[in-house]
Amino acid sequence: MKVLVTGGAGFIGSNFVRHLLLTRSDVEVINFDKLTYAGNPESLSDVAANPRYSFVRGDITDLRAVTDVFQKGLDAVINFAAETHVDRSIEDASPFLMTNIFGTHCLLNAARTFRLKHFIHISTDEVYGSAPAGASFTEETHLDPRSPYAASKASADHFVSACANTFGISAVILRCTNNYGPFQFPEKLIPLTIANAREDKELPIYGDGMQERDWLFVEDYCRAIALTLERAKPGAIYNVSAGLPQANLKIVRTILAYLGKPDSLIKYVKDRPGHDRRYALDSSKIRRELGWKPQVLFEEGIRRTIDWYIQNTAWLGHARSGEYLKYYERHYVRRAETFRG
Ligand code: NAD
Ligand code: TYD
Numbered sequence: 001m002k003v004l005v006t007g008g009a010g011f012i013g014s015n016f017v018r019h020l021l022l023t024r025s026d027v028e029v030i031n032f033d034k035l036t037y038a039g040n041p042e043s044l045s046d047v048a049a050n051p052r053y054s055f056v057r058g059d060i061t062d063l064r065a066v067t068d069v070f071q072k073g074l075d076a077v078i079n080f081a082a083e084t085h086v087d088r089s090i091e092d093a094s095p096f097l098m099t100n101i102f103g104t105h106c107l108l109n110a111a112r113t114f115r116l117k118h119f120i121h122i123s124t125d126e127v128y129g130s131a132p133a134g135a136s137f138t139e140e141t142h143l144d145p146r147s148p149y150a151a152s153k154a155s156a157d158h159f160v161s162a163c164a165n166t167f168g169i170s171a172v173i174l175r176c177t178n179n180y181g182p183f184q185f186p187e188k189l190i191p192l193t194i195a196n197a198r199e200d201k202e203l204p205i206y207g208d209g210m211q212e213r214d215w216l217f218v219e220d221y222c223r224a225i226a227l228t229l230e231r232a233k234p235g236a237i238y239n240v241s242a243g244l245p246q247a248n249l250k251i252v253r254t255i256l257a258y259l260g261k262p263d264s265l266i267k268y269v270k271d272r273p274g275h276d277r278r279y280a281l282d283s284s285k286i287r288r289e290l291g292w293k294p295q296v297l298f299e300e301g302i303r304r305t306i307d308w309y310i311q312n313t314a315w316l317g318h319a320r321s322g323e324y325l326k327y328y329e330r331h332y333v334r335r336a337e338t339f340r341g
Contacts, residue, residue: 001026001027001028001075001076002027002028002030002072002073002074002075002076003027003028003029003030003074003075003076003077004030004032004069004070004074004076004077004078004080005017005020005029005031005032005078005080005231006028006032006033006060006077006079006080006081006103006107007032007033007039007079007080007081007082007121008029008032008033008044008055008080009031009033009035009039009040009041009043009055009123010033010038010039010040010080010081010151010185011038011043011179011181011183011184011185011188011218012080012122012179012218012221012222013031013033013080014040014043014079014097014183015181015182015183015218015219015221015222016078016080016196016221016222016225016226017029017031017044017047017053018044018046018047019022019219019223019226020222020226021050021052021053023226024226025235026053027052028052028053028316029052029053029054030051030054030055030056030069030074030225031044031053031054031055031056032056032058032060032069033055033056033057033058033059033081033138034057034059034060034081034099035057035324035325035328036083037185037322038084038085038185038188038321040183040315040318040319040324040327041055041324041327041328041331041332042315042318042324042327043183043315045269045327045331048331055332056069056119057328057332059099059103060079060081060099060103060104060106060107061081061098061102061103061106062100062106063106063109063110063145066106066107066109066110067110067113070110070111070113070114070116073308074114074116075116075117075118076116076117076118076119076120076159076229077107077111077116077118077119077120078120078122078225078229079104079107079119079120079121079122080122081099081149081201082096082099082100082103082122082153083096083100083149083152084149084233085149085187085188085280086126086147086149086150086272087187087272088149089147089148089149089152090147090148090272090273090274092154093148093149093151096148096149096152097152100149100152100153100155100156101152101155101156102160104121104156104159104160105159106117106158106187107119108160108163108167108169108171111163111169111171112167112169116169116170116249117170117224118170118172118229119160119169119170119171119172120171120172120173120174120225120228120229121156121157121160121171121173122174122175122176122225123153123156123157123173123174123175123176123192124150124153124175124176125137125175125176125177125178125214125239125241125279125280125281126145126146126147126149126150126153126155126276126279127143127144127145127150127153127154127175127319128141128144128175128279128281129143129144129145129146129150129276129282129333130146130276130277130278130279131278131279132278133278135280135282136241136243136280136281136282137239137281137282138239138281138282138284138285139175139237139238139239139285140221142156143158144273146276147276149270149273150276156190157175161173164234164235165280170234171235172228172232172233172234172235172236172237172238173237173238174224174225174237174238174240175237175238175239175240175281176216176221176224176239176241176281177214177215177216177240177241177242177279177280177281178213178214178215178216178217178218179212179215179217179221179304180216180217180218180301180302180305181217181218181301181304181308182218182304182305182308182309182312183315184218185319186306186316186319186320189213189248189251189252190215190251190255190302191305191306191309191316193251193252193255193256194259194305194306194309194310195309195316196265196310197255197259197261197265198259198261198310200261200265201265202265202266202267203252203256203265203266203267204267204269205249205252205266205267205268206248206249206270206271206275207268207270207271207272207275208249208268209248209249209252209266209268210247210248210249211247211248211275211276211277211278212245212246212247212248212277212278212279212280213245213246213248213251213279214242214243214244214245214246214279214280214281215242215244215246215251215298215301216240216241216242216294217242217294217296217298217300217301217304217305219295219296220233220294220295220296221240221286222325223292223295224238224286224290224292227284227286227290227291227292228290231289231290231291232289232290237286238283238285238286238289238290238291239281239282239283239286240281240283240286240292241280241281241282241283242294242298243280243281243282243283243294244298245278245279245280246298249266251302252266253266254302255302255306258302258303258306276286
């Protein structure tokens with residue numbers, strides 16, 4: 001089976017590429033990624049030499065590049081590629097519209113032309129908006145995106161469903177809660193807190209810090225995506241979550257305690273405009289229909305995540321400084337030139 005993973009140099013994508021290569025010996029993976037600030041090919045240096053893995057630097061909004069990669073003969077596409085940071089979408093939503101909506105449209109176009117068998121679209125819990133205390137959203141809940149990021153993801157979901165309906169594209173949508181784990185770019189809450197706390201820098205907490213997120217360890221999500229590829233029926237939508245929403249402040253204090261750093265590093269700052277108070281999903285459908293359940297407790301996952309960042313300071317430095325592009329140059333561009341020559 002030949003699988004195209006878009007955005008495979010990002011956080012969840014890179015974890016998923018590794019998971020698939022290690023667990024499915026019949027699968028060949030093509031990683032198609034633009035390498036924005038968030039995409040780091042170094043995250044897959046351990047599998048780069050695997051004969052079943054290849055990397056193509058490309059943009060999902062570039063129809064020609066998308067067509068070229070589809071011509072390799074694909075059985076499945078898993079679309080992770082996206083602009084993903086809410087704060088950036090508040091600064092400027094344009095790249096979010098381009099990649100998250102137009103990019104998805106380009107992939108759907110190619111899926112239609114090439115009669116693709118499996119299109120898995122990686123969406124987010126944020127399309128449902130903020131969940132009232134005690135409630136959790138099901139797949140039937142109407143979409144109510146409240147940030148420009150969430151609006152671009154909800155729009156893409158509508159295009160996926162509409163193209164499945166209109167053109168018969170065989171598509172599945174996954175909506176997952178916040179992930180955490182190794183290889184996440186240090187602009188998101190957990191890696192930012194670990195990286196800053198290690199250097200005794202201030203930890204910005206938006207508003208009162210009592211907003212809740214339903215954190216899922218990235219390996220658990222990778223297992224859910226792999227099961228979706230194997231077992232999901234076309235047209236299905238699945239929520240994926242651990243089912244344990246926790247306040248931001250609690251997460252930050254847990255990290256500080258593990259690192260032996262003082263709570264005085266916490267700095268309350270102005271709240272994010274339109275900040276969603278609470279995300280919570282009911283994931284009983286994927287548990288029932290595909291037999292998925294999370295296996296990593298938060299206490300274990302957060303320890304593994306912190307330990308990983310402590311042991312991978314070079315990765316962190318390269319991600320922050322833009323040095324990761326030099327890795328791409330050394331390992332892919334020059335090698336390709338050598339092969340051509
Ligand atoms: P990320 O920001 O870490 O990585 C995104 C990747 O997409 C990067 O490698 C980037 O280079 C690539 N990319 C961006 N624009 C591209 C383009 N035009 N063409 C090709 N590649 C492009 O993202 P992530 O956190 O791994 O999220 C992956 C997916 O999961 C996204 O669709 C996101 O909306 C969704 N999601 C993430 C979370 C989370 O907690 N991280 C939760 C729910 C859903
Ligand atoms: P983030 O990791 O950006 O994910 P998302 O906004 O997609 O949920 O943020 C997680 C939560 O942490 C969110 O409620 C915003 C908050 N947050 C802070 O309080 N301080 C920070 O520096 C960051 C990055 C996030």
